[in-house]
Amino acid sequence: MASTNQFDVITYIMAKKYADRVGMYINPSHNFADDTARNVYFAANETEVVLGMFIIQAGALLKLLETDYSDNDSWQDISPIIKGDKGDTGVGGEGVAPGGTAGQVLAKATEADYDTEWVTPAAADVTYNNAVSGLTADDVQDAIDEHTTNTTTAHGAVSTATASKIIIRDSNGRAKIADPSASDDIASKGYVDGLPLHGFRNKIINGNFDIWQRGVSFTATGYTADRWRLALGTSAAVTLTREAFALAGLTGEPQYSLKLNRTTTGDTATTLDQRIEGVRTLANKTVTVSFYAKASADFDLDAAMVQFFGTTGSPSADVSTSLGSFSLTTSWQRFTKTVDIPSITGKTLGDVIDNCLILRYSMATAASTKSFELSQVQVEEGAVATPFEQRPIGLELSLCQRYYYRISASASAPWTIFSVGFIPSAAIIVCNVTFPVSMRIIPTLVTTGTANNYAIYENGGNSYVLSTVPSLTAIGSSLEQCQVEGVSSGMTAARAGMLRANDSSTAFLGFDAEL
Amino acid sequence: MHKHYIRLEGGKIIKGFSDAFEQPEKDDILIAEDAGRHFELDGVINPPLTDMQGIALYKHSKGKVVERTKAEIDADIANIPEPEPSEMEQLKAKVEAMEAALVSKEVLTEQEITAVKSM
Numbered sequence: 272m273a274s275t276n277q278f279d280v281i282t283y284i285m286a287k288k289y290a291d292r293v294g295m296y297i298n299p300s301h302n303f304a305d306d307t308a309r310n311v312y313f314a315a316n317e318t319e320v321v322l323g324m325f326i327i328q329a330g331a332l333l334k335l336l337e338t339d340y341s342d343n344d345s346w347q348d349i350s351p352i353i354k355g356d357k358g359d360t361g362v363g364g365e366g367v368a369p370g371g372t373a374g375q376v377l378a379k380a381t382e383a384d385y386d387t388e389w390v391t392p393a394a395a396d397v398t399y400n401n402a403v404s405g406l407t408a409d410d411v412q413d414a415i416d417e418h419t420t421n422t423t424t425a426h427g428a429v430s431t432a433t434a435s436k437i438i439i440r441d442s443n444g445r446a447k448i449a450d451p452s453a454s455d456d457i458a459s460k461g462y463v464d465g466l467p468l469h470g471f472r473n474k475i476i477n478g479n480f481d482i483w484q485r486g487v488s489f490t491a492t493g494y495t496a497d498r499w500r501l502a503l504g505t506s507a508a509v510t511l512t513r514e515a516f517a518l519a520g521l522t523g524e525p526q527y528s529l530k531l532n533r534t535t536t537g538d539t540a541t542t543l544d545q546r547i548e549g550v551r552t553l554a555n556k557t558v559t560v561s562f563y564a565k566a567s568a569d570f571d572l573d574a575a576m577v578q579f580f581g582t583t584g585s586p587s588a589d590v591s592t593s594l595g596s597f598s599l600t601t602s603w604q605r606f607t608k609t610v611d612i613p614s615i616t617g618k619t620l621g622d623v624i625d626n627c628l629i630l631r632y633s634m635a636t637a638a639s640t641k642s643f644e645l646s647q648v649q650v651e652e653g654a655v656a657t658p659f660e661q662r663p664i665g666l667e668l669s670l671c672q673r674y675y676y677r678i679s680a681s682a683s684a685p686w687t688i689f690s691v692g693f694i695p696s697a698a699i700i701v702c703n704v705t706f707p708v709s710m711r712i713i714p715t716l717v718t719t720g721t722a723n724n725y726a727i728y729e730n731g732g733n734s735y736v737l738s739t740v741p742s743l744t745a746i747g748s749s750l751e752q753c754q755v756e757g758v759s760s761g762m763t764a765a766r767a768g769m770l771r772a773n774d775s776s777t778a779f780l781g782f783d784a785e786l
Numbered sequence: 787m788h789k790h791y792i793r794l795e796g797g798k799i800i801k802g803f804s805d806a807f808e809q810p811e812k813d814d815i816l817i818a819e820d821a822g823r824h825f826e827l828d829g830v831i832n833p834p835l836t837d838m839q840g841i842a843l844y845k846h847s848k849g850k851v852v853e854r855t856k857a858e859i860d861a862d863i864a865n866i867p868e869p870e871p872s873e874m875e876q877l878k879a880k881v882e883a884m885e886a887a888l889v890s891k892e893v894l895t896e897q898e899i900t901a902v903k904s905m
């Protein structure tokens with residue numbers, strides 16, 4: 272708020288309603304506080320100050336009061352409507368180079384300021400779209416909005432493996448790509464699955480049901496196919512058998528499946544377990560279970576992963592993680608389920624080393640008297656079910672033999688020799704059995720339970736039928752070998768001898784270190 | 787869960803087993819319930835219950851399984867009957883008896899027998 276001379280150019284004019292008058296205040300001294308009438312011209316009445324009123328100051332014709340200030344009680348700045356004198360004409364600019372023709376553009380001729388020229392752009396520099404004309408800013412914004420919200424074809428994107436197209440996820444959140452070529456190309460699941468994947472992904476042993484050391488048909492609670500334990504429900508009756516696949520019977524060409532046929536439902540569920548050694552296994556990990564299954568008629572097969580902390584002492588209670596129910600039909604299907612196995616932080620193990628992670632199939636009583644078959648069971652770390660890991664059968668057998676090793680007679684070998692030993696007295700033979708692999712624990716010896724299935728063949732040609740079933744002497748035994756005793760009578764001390772089957776197709780020595 | 791049993795003979799434990807593998811007989815003694823699949827004592831699975839000579843290492847006393855004392859084990863060892871002579875020992879004894887008979891009957895002298903044996 273400058274200006275003090277009312278006879279100079281007026282730069283600040285105020286207007287307000289004063290008392291019962293409307294007045295004009297031409298500021299010569301910048302003093303509004305007291306609202307005095309000093310230097311103020313007051314019109315005699317409202318009619319003297321009207322819209323469109325002109326006043327003349329310093330020779331300038333000023334138009335005032337285009338706005339009605341007659342109702343204002345406070346000073347209003349109306350200076351902006353005051354215009355000064357027209358200034359002097361400035362120095363002419365450099366301007367744009369004259370000339371040019373339609374379609375040309377202005378370009379710098381040299382680095383010098385204002386040195387421009389009209390040039391005709393090359394065809395590759397500019398793309399013309401004669402169809403676009405008359406676009407407004409809103410039109411452009413609408414186009415951008417439509418483009419950014421387009422969920423299916425933005426930039427022409429596709430979810431298929433199409434050359435020179437941007438990838439967009441399909442309705443399942445997936446997109447496809449062609450097989451990789453360069454070392455840094457992206458690979459698809461199908462491509463990766465087709466590669467020889469790293470070994471020992473599968474924590475299940477004998478998931479392909481190739482190994483059946485104990486036999487191929489079972490009806491009682493206990494171990495069946497190697498590493499697979501059957502537990503009958505109360506009053507239930509089942510037959511568990513090995514079933515053969517025809518060639519090309521199932522993806523991966525498994526040779527056998529496990530079939531559980533429940534003939535009497537019973538009062539509680541019948542379960543089939545595999546106990547994976549060590550409860551630390553897969554703890555606090557994401558785990559994917561996969562398997563093939565079918566049933567004699569549709570029913571839901573339940574499954575769970577159970578963390579078992581051992582026996583004796585004060586082990587923590589079991590922790591069960593449900594895998595849900597799998598809807599079996601009469602056709603083979605591959606089922607997969609991913610779950611998170613809980614952490615074992617804060618848990619307590621039992622005194623005996625038998626803690627484990629259990630994969631448990633449970634046939635509820637609601638399933639009544641149906642049967643189901645399993646094949647290619649796999650439990651692996653991660654959220655993806657990879658193809659079933661087909662290990663060499665000899666390797667799979669070795670893995671099984673850490674938990675169970677069996678020497679069996681057969682119909683074609685009813686005099687099978689189990690072991691060679693010495694006869695320290697007339698009543699006993701002590702034999703050494705070396706295990707093919709180190710066992711999990713010093714095993715429990717399993718026999719047929721019938722003493723006369725076994726005999727001692729003494730050096731010298733005599734054979735002595737055992738009076739009790741063979742037994743294992745723990746002292747002197749280890750995880751790698753053990754001593755087996757056979758008791759009879761009438762033998763000659765200090766001779767060598769053999770413990771063998773006594774013309775029996777069913778005799779066996781089983782060394783059980785299962786969980 | 788399984789049950790564990792012991793079998794006694796004169797108070798000495800001659801066998802221990804789990805019902806996962808064998809069912810108990812009338813006089814077998816139950817020593818553990820809710821136990822593991824394999825027989826165990828003090829957390830040791832399938833422990834030795836006898837030594838190399840078949841002497842029991844444990845006994846059942848006042849309802850508990852306890853180790854037998856060294857004196858008890860030594861007493862059992864002392865009672866082990868002498869083993870029958872082996873065939874070789876029996877043959878050697880017969881030869882020595884025949885040699886003695888030949889000398890006593892003056893069929894051969896000891897020098898002649900020694901000479902024969904060195905041939």
